[in-house]
Amino acid sequence: MTGSYLIGDEMTGGYGGADILHGVTIAVDKGEIAVIVGPNGAGKSTAMKAMFGMLPLRAGQVRLGGRDITALTPQERVREGMAFVPQTNNVFASMTVEENLEMGAFIRDDDFSATMEQVFELFPVLREKRRQPAGELSGGQRQQVAVGRALMTRPSVLMLDEPTAGVSPIVMDELFDRIIEIARAGIAVLMVEQNARQALNIADRGYVLVQGRNRYTGTGAELLADPEVRRSFLGG
Structure with a gap:
């Protein structure tokens, strides 16, 4: 240890x-x-x-x-x-999926488009819903947004x-597979x-x-x- x-x-x-x-x-x-x-x-x-x-x-x-x-x-x-995803209130509900992911890259000053593509490959539904406000998604999809945003920092x-x-x-099984x-x-x-x-x-x-x-x-x-x-x- x-x-x-x-x-x-x-x-x-x-x-x-x-x-x-x-x-x-x-x-x-x-x-x-x-x-x-x-x-x-x-x-x-x-x-x-x-x-x-x-x-x-x-x-x-x-x-x-x-x-x-x-x-x-x-x-x-x-x-x-280090990246931390809290249990609740973990997305910006009024912002789109894509905007949420962009917020995750706030500490970066490089081109993060490749990282966003990796997030979309990991969570394909987020690509489909990239223009949709995160607050309109199901609970499982919001969790994907929250995890995706954390991954944008390249932790x-x-x-x-x-x-x-x-x-x-x-x-739950799908989320565990992605984890x-x-x-x-x-x-x-x-x-x-x-x-x-x-x-x-x-x-x-x-x-x-x-x-x-x-x-x-x-x-x-x-x-x-x-x-x-x-x-x-x-x-x-």
Whole structure:
């Protein structure tokens, strides 16, 4: 784990006075999918927000490519190659699909048309609907816009908070297929996911958090096969 590309190491912190995270460690390497699962209130989204700089740490550190980035703002982390897709309010509803993608390239001063073409190849429906306001799309299509916009920054790390929340099982499977493709392109993918069984199925690494602490860590296959994990978190 020490050689992983992105590491949140022994993270302790919270909002205001109370700590939500208690020595949590999460790591992911380039080309991998790491999934954070656990019950509601376990600190899953908080851990990911801490790694993106949205939560001050009282202890621990975040390292990217071996460099300590704990003191960097989220904006500075974007410029270092990190991209974060929140669960809700993750598109500009009144802007077209294409305008949303263009907004994702705000940190770039080069020609980003090739990257947009790659996004359209990954999510063909976005090409069809490129002139349509994002607010008129289905939930699954809006998620594609949000992920596509994050990819416009050409990130080395893609962070997804509940990417399949509120979508149908078919759409969920399609999104997971695209996430696998993104990782295969060499991007480190870290996601929080309520659909634990399906997410662990595609995960190279899995982290089960309980009450702000690491409870189980292993490959996706190891966690799926663990009787305790199955009984406590996967419905048997």
